[in-house]
Amino acid sequence: MSADKPAFAPVSVPVSVRAAGPADYAEWAELFRRYREFYALVPDESVIERVWGWIIDETAEVHAFVAAVDGKLVGLAHYRRFARPSTGSIGIFLDDLYTSPSSRGAGVGRELLRELSVLAAVEGRSVVRWITAEDNTRARRLYDSAATQTKWVTYDLAPGSL
Numbered sequence: 816m817s818a819d820k821p822a823f824a825p826v827s828v829p830v831s832v833r834a835a836g837p838a839d840y841a842e843w844a845e846l847f848r849r850y851r852e853f854y855a856l857v858p859d860e861s862v863i864e865r866v867w868g869w870i871i872d873e874t875a876e877v878h879a880f881v882a883a884v885d886g887k888l889v890g891l892a893h894y895r896r897f898a899r900p901s902t903g904s905i906g907i908f909l910d911d912l913y914t915s916p917s918s919r920g921a922g923v924g925r926e927l928l929r930e931l932s933v934l935a936a937v938e939g940r941s942v943v944r945w946i947t948a949e950d951n952t953r954a955r956r957l958y959d960s961a962a963t964q965t966k967w968v969t970y971d972l973a974p975g976s977l
Contacts, residue, residue: 842888850913904941
């Protein structure tokens with residue numbers, strides 16, 4: 816976070832953030848379905864099950880935090896560590912961040928970002944990085960208040976296309 820960015824603001828409701836565990840599957844799966852729906856991804860229960868398998872497998876690359884309000888899951892963050900050869904360091908990549916519509920604006924997303932920031936600091940990681948859709952204006956207001964937008968442009972190369 817740059818010096819011109821405000822510190823993490825307090826949340827408007829008590830939010831608890833923790834690592835996802837086996838008992839979270841049903842609520843996490845519903846949040847993940849709605850995340851995929853938001854990005855107009857084709858519904859596919861095998862994707863839900865595969866990603867959950869990664870999350871609960873301690874040796875897998877993908878991990879998850881979940882956010883709860885009054886004991887109900889209202890947000891998720893999927894993340895993984897990644898090597899940064901140009902700096903000789905390891906960062907944390909945030910793949911997915913989602914807050915249920917009824918909890919948006921209450922600080923849930925900010926608390927998930929805060930937990931990732933704390934994790935990165937504790938582990939001595941160099942950065943927490945993510946991408947988002949250009950038209951995701953509501954999320955971008957949070958991101959702009961918490962992090963620095965980079966100059967990098969993202970490309971996707973289809974396997975076997977060249």
